Amino acid sequence: MKYDWIFFDADETLFHFDAFKGLQLMFERKGVDFNEQDFATYQEVNKPLWVDYQNGDITADQLKHTRFEFWANKLGTTPAELNSAFLDAMGDICSVLPGAKELMASLVGKAQVGIITNGFTDLQAIRLARTGMDQYVKHVIISEQVGMAKPDVAIFEHALERVGNPCKTRVLMVGDNLHSDILGGLNFGIETCWLNPHGVNATDEIKPHYTVRSLSELNDILHA
Structure with missing residues (x-):
């Protein structure tokens, strides 16, 4: 991996x-x-x-x-x-996207998983528990608690500090928002994967390392 x-x-x-x-x-x-x-x-x-x-x-x-x-x-x-x-x-009403649980299960013992979200604190633990995703996710970094939101590099810095400052070359950010997730990750200096299920055209300024239409496609890339 x-x-x-x-x-x-x-x-x-x-x-x-x-x-x-x-x-x-x-x-x-x-x-x-x-x-x-x-x-x-x-x-x-x-x-x-x-x-x-x-x-x-x-x-x-x-x-x-x-x-x-x-x-x-x-x-x-x-x-x-x-x-x-x-x-x-x-x-x-929470539910997971297709392929999310399969992807998480495939990463066990191979890579650690975290969440970096601009969503609010009250919702995160409930969703993780109700969907069973809490067994896979080691750390949840929430902008509301950090005081900075993506794409600010400060929230990415905070995330890496929380997990023991791994080498940036060994970290991937996955998200559906080209600005907050992908630009934020790129500015911080880590590799990025844009989840783009609707085939939206990327901008010339923001170039993700990977673009996938589904989490299953990401699963294939990670295990290639």
């Missing part, structure tokens, strides 16, 4: 993250019919917040608060309560 450590992004790399389905479930539990137009309106607020968060312009708490401010006012509750309810719902 070429690598001693393989770090994965979480959302849409190891786990499905269907925000619409999660929001529908959360609001259904509150007696609210949340439709596609509601989701589109939510995303108009939510998506720019994630860009600001990844750029270090706002904190995790600010993101959590602002994205649910409208609905909190409408329902007479707090953004914190809605955020917590949303993460609970996402935990209830």
Whole structure:
């Protein structure tokens, strides 16, 4: 095996993250019919917040608060309560991507596995436990706890320190986001694999070491 450590992004790399389905479930539990137009309106607020968060312009708490401010006012509750309810719902619908468990099982005894995620703390342990992925993952590095989000090199530095500072040439970062996962890994000086299931064209500026359409394809590369 070429690598001693393989770090994965979480959302849409190891786990499905269907925000619409999660929001529908959360609001259904509150007696609210949340439709596609509601989701589109939510995303108009939510998506720019994630860009600001990844750029270090706002904190995790600010993101959590602002994205649910409208609905909190409408329902007479707090953004914190809605955020917590949303993460609970996402935990209830969690599932792994095709090939994720097979890939993890194939790495046992050959490479160690970690997660570096910009997702929030509350959801990670629940998903790992419910999907049985916790038996494979040694370390979970969460931007909310580190105080820096991908693509900032500081979160990658923190991750390597946590696992004993292995040689960078023996570390691979796998993720679906060309900017936060791949550019972040490249800037830090480690090899990268872009999980690109939809065949999106890469940019000239960001060149991953590998591009795969599935985790099964990555499994084949790692064991070649």
